Amino acid sequence: GRYIDGVEVIGGRDKILYAVEKYEIKEIYIAIANITPSNKRNLINICKETDCRIKQLPNMYAEKAGIISAGNLQNITIEDVLGRDPISLHQEDVAAQIKGKVVLVTGGGGSIGSELCRQIAKYEPKQLIIFDVYENNAYDIQLELKRRYPNLDLVTLIGSVRDARRINSVFETYRPNICYHAAAHKHVPLMEDSPCEAIKNNAVGTYKTAYAAMKYGCDRFVLISTDKAVNPTNVMGATKRICEMIIQTFDNMVRSNQEDKLPVLITHQLDIDLEDGEKVPAGSGHTEYVAVRFGNVLGSNGSVVPLFKKQIAEGGPVTLTHRDIIRYFMTIPEAVSLVLKAGANASGGEIFVLDMGEPVKILDLARNMIELAGLRPDIDIEIKEIGLRPGEKLYEEKLMSEEGLKETENHLIHVAEPIKFDSNEFLGHLRNLMDLAYRNAGEDVVQEIRQTVTTFRG
Known part of the structure; x- marks a missing residue:
């Protein structure tokens, strides 16, 4: 209900989709100086439901006031879309x-x-x-x-x-x-x-x-x-x-x-x-x-x-x-x-x-990046599945099954209970690995790696 230089202020984030349609908006600028990553992510996700190009105020303007023009605005990055609230550490x-x-x-x-x-x-x-x-x-x-x-x-x-x-x-x-x-x-x-x-x-x-x-x-x-x-x-x-x-x-x-x-x-x-x-x-x-x-x-x-x-x-x-x-x-x-x-x-x-936070589907990452470039997934840019590469997993684990996690005073850092192994036997394997590697005996090296790392499933 207010006006700035004669331009009406329409409303909050709940009015974004309505305003884009009513006023045929082509670009959205996020100009909130101090916005948390999770809040920004939610805002971007609303804006992405439109076909608008989305830009944001650079961080430098959040820290000190400067002369802002459309040329100063930056594109949204994938870090903005995936970013979580910054880790606050006492260093x-x-x-x-x-x-x-x-x-x-x-x-x-x-x-x-x-x-x-x-x-x-x-x-x-x-x-x-x-x-x-x-x-x-x-x-x-x-x-x-x-x-x-x-x-x-x-x-x-x-x-x-x-x-x-x-x-x-x-x-x-x-x-x-x-x-x-x-x-x-x-x-x-x-x-x-x-x-x-x-x-x-x-x-x-x-x-x-x-x-x-x-x-x-x-x-x-x-x-x-x-x-x-x-x-x-x-x-x-x-x-x-x-x-x-x-x-x-x-x-x-x-x-x-x-x-x-x-x-x-x-x-x-x-x-x-x-x-x-x-x-x-x-x-x-x-x-x-x-x-x-x-x-x-x-x-x-x-x-x-x-x-x-x-x-x-x-x-x-x-x-x-x-x-x-x-x-x-x-x-x-x-x-x-x-x-x-x-x-x-x-x-x-x-x-x-x-602690790596929540897992991300790579398909969602690809779609997000295409949309951030102002393009439409599967229409402007094809997403193509090419099959898992040699040695690649669908899901990554943070721990071996034999290891337990102990908490530290920081909830984002854990300590793994290490798997016990015979150091002297390991050093023998390491010597063999080095000798085979410097002889460039690829297949023998992989076989020796299997002997050395019992959890290797390659």
Whole structure:
């Protein structure tokens, strides 16, 4: 009943559909500055029942008033549609752990690694080391952090976690207090076709990095794991389960003063002479090892979201592997803030499991993304089912059936009761896996993975 500059104010959200029809509205702008994600989602869902293009006020205007024009408005993103209310975390313990410390992030240029670097930078570490094999990503995050944190002591290093000499020199030179190990091959179908590379990078790379952490006095080693490690049906998930077993083995050996039982994994013949001299003496290690396991993150390099965006931009079809496939999704900043929280509260040996919220049907995700692009599913853009890829599951589990979940003080972070296994037997399997992988014996590697990970159903 009120007027603004002579234009009548029609009413609340209950009048949207009526107003669109009566006034032949073509575009809807969401201009509420401080709106919760769940409220925004409900509002978008009403607006999506119309054929209107939907735009929103950028976040920067929610924080400070600015000159707003139609050109400032942004398109609705899939994060807006799937987003849940932000996780409110008391991060004092994270700040206390990181402030004044030397922190290393392996895979620091990747989607998870770069967000780890962003969030770590704001807690004023003594030094932040980005380590990545891919120079372009490392360069991008280096430039961004230098611009945002000009006083940050930032070191950007190129190298592979497979290279024992390189990873040892990094730990020896910089002596990191905390290592976040995000470096990994993550694409499920690619690893099905290249299982030896998955072992070299994920399993052997994690072992070498974990060993260097122990050898050079790192206080805490945090492995970034995945829910695909739970009852794995693919090589990638099975190698990440092996990474978790490596973490559990190191933690067990350090706690029981048996560091000397951990072999130095050597992959080059000329290094053999160094093997005995490089072993860490019993009782000399103090590193705490933990793993944090979560599901898919929206917009990450391995996520389905960038693929769907590309397919929509090309006019379709949008390809689904199965109409009933379900995944858990979380935003990258949300996942990383929980990783830091879990890492700060660790006492060693835990596998933390992050609460991923409600599962999302990938078919609904595809339809939402097509509608957000102003197009109609199955009319403008075809949705095509192409069948499950090798090693892909319809449903993802957060836990192995043998594991129980214990609550932590934070209801979004749980601790898995780890499956018991024989560390010495496991180390024998790991040595075999490495030898087979470096001989590029693909079929034999997969067979050895089955022997190593008893829950592997691939």
